[in-house]
Amino acid sequence: xxxxxxxxxxxxxxxxxxxxxxxxxxxxxxxxxxxxxxxxxxxxxxxxxxxxxxxxxxxxxxxxxxxxxxxxxxxxxxxxxxxxxxxxxxxxxxxxxxxxxxxxxxxxxxxxxxxxxxxxxxxxxxxxxxxxxxxxxxxxxxxxxxxxxxxxxxxxxxxxxxxxxxxxxxxxxxxxxxxxxxxxxxxxxxxxxxxxxxxxxxxxxxxxxxxxxxxxxxxxxxxxxxxxxxxxxxxxxxxxxxxxxxxxxxxxxxxxxxxxxxxxxxxxxxxxxxxxxxxxxxx
Numbered sequence: 001x002x003x004x005x006x007x008x009x010x011x012x013x014x015x016x017x018x019x020x021x022x023x024x025x026x027x028x029x030x031x032x033x034x035x036x037x038x039x040x041x042x043x044x045x046x047x048x049x050x051x052x053x054x055x056x057x058x059x060x061x062x063x064x065x066x067x068x069x070x071x072x073x074x075x076x077x078x079x080x081x082x083x084x085x086x087x088x089x090x091x092x093x094x095x096x097x098x099x100x101x102x103x104x105x106x107x108x109x110x111x112x113x114x115x116x117x118x119x120x121x122x123x124x125x126x127x128x129x130x131x132x133x134x135x136x137x138x139x140x141x142x143x144x145x146x147x148x149x150x151x152x153x154x155x156x157x158x159x160x161x162x163x164x165x166x167x168x169x170x171x172x173x174x175x176x177x178x179x180x181x182x183x184x185x186x187x188x189x190x191x192x193x194x195x196x197x198x199x200x201x202x203x204x205x206x207x208x209x210x211x212x213x214x215x216x217x218x219x220x221x222x223x224x225x226x227x228x229x230x231x232x233x234x235x236x237x238x239x240x241x242x243x244x245x246x247x248x249x250x251x252x253x254x255x256x257x258x259x260x261x262x263x264x265x266x267x268x269x270x271x272x273x274x275x276x277x278x279x280x281x282x283x
Contacts, residue, residue, distance in 0.1 A: 024149040025257055025282045026109075028219075028248050029061035030158070030193040032233075032274035035068040035099055043236045043269060045073065051271035053080045055262060059278050063145075064104040065158035065193040067274075071096045083108055087115045088141035088158070094127025101160045101194060103143050113153070114144040118179070120161065120172040132172070133165035140176065144188065152283050153187055155180075159194035161204070169197065169204035177207075180214050180251070189283060190251030192216055195274065199243025200230075209249065216249040219279035222256040230261065232275045238265060240275075248279040255282050 033052050036045035056064060056077070064084070069077075074086060081104070088102030089095055094117070105112060120138040121129040130137045140159045147154060159176065162168040180190055198205040200218075209216050220230070231242035240263060250256065258280040264271070 024147070025280045026063065026147070026154070027059060027061045028063045028065075028191060028193060028279045028281060029056065029059045029276055030065045030067075030195075030246055030248050030278075031055065031276040032067040032160075032195045032246060032272060033069055033073065034272045034274070036070050036073040040236065040273075043273070048266075048269050048271055049073075049076060051266040051269060053077065054266070055264070055271050055276055056081060059262070059276070061104075061278070062106040062109040063154075063156050063191065063193075065101070065156070066104070067099070067101050067158070067160040067195045069100045069102060070098075071100070074100060074102065078104075085112060087112065087143040089117050089127075089139075091119070091137040091139045092128050098128075098137065099160070101139050101141050101158050103141055103156055103158050105143060105145060109148055110145040110154070111148060112143060113146055115142065117141045118175075120168065120175060124175060132162075132168035134162035134168040135164075136162065138162050138168065138172065140179075140194075142179075150283065152189060154191060155183060155188040156191040156193070159192065159196065161195070161197045163197040166202075166204070169202065170207065173204045173208045177211050177214055180216075184213070189253050190214070190216070191254075191281075192249040192251075193247065195246050197245055199245055201243070205247075215252040219248045219250050219254075219256045219281065220244070220259040220261070220277065222250075223259050232261060232277060234270070234273060234275065236270050236273050238263065238270060246274055246277045248277055250279070250281055253283055256280070257282055
């Protein structure tokens, strides 16, 4: 009988005297891949698609959140990335139209218990709704997952906040905190990832991580508290001097083992106009 690599790793952990939970870190990646119909010159989607795939494969995330993905981009990624289940809908109609903020979940590591999408608006269950000064619908897709390795449950939220309206960002933070709070008292470990279009000094972001009940903390800052070159949006220039607007936030009960900003360039091209951010966590 041939055992799968994950089964071998779990058996090794048990014989080594450590618990399964101690030996089973979770890899998470958040990546704004830039919508695929943009007129980006040399950086059009067809020229950089393979570099997006390479970035994802190299990080091998168990939980992947992408932003700005159009339906055809997701189809192309999923043709190259085996073993992932997609969670999410298009923001314009709640089906396939417009950008997605989906989660791609490694089905060898997690099983899907529950999923959904809500809109950052006064009517969060109404597809395509926008009411806080943002002219573009903004969404959060989420999933409740069961960890096949440890038995733990995880609730992951993938967000994309508005790039213009500060009131929208602040109200989006408040709505997201409400959704996180609605599941307080369960054993679910919380992850919030995405493109916040808000840097670390923005009141919307500060409200999110400043909520003591939610206890959300940036995984990158957990290991790199004094880092100053942290910009994640670079407009295909590779510049890290701006603010950090892409995050993987972890709630109580997580320990950050590793966290990084992937600033690789592929020849003359960048995989996206955002750098991917990654974290390796353990319950």
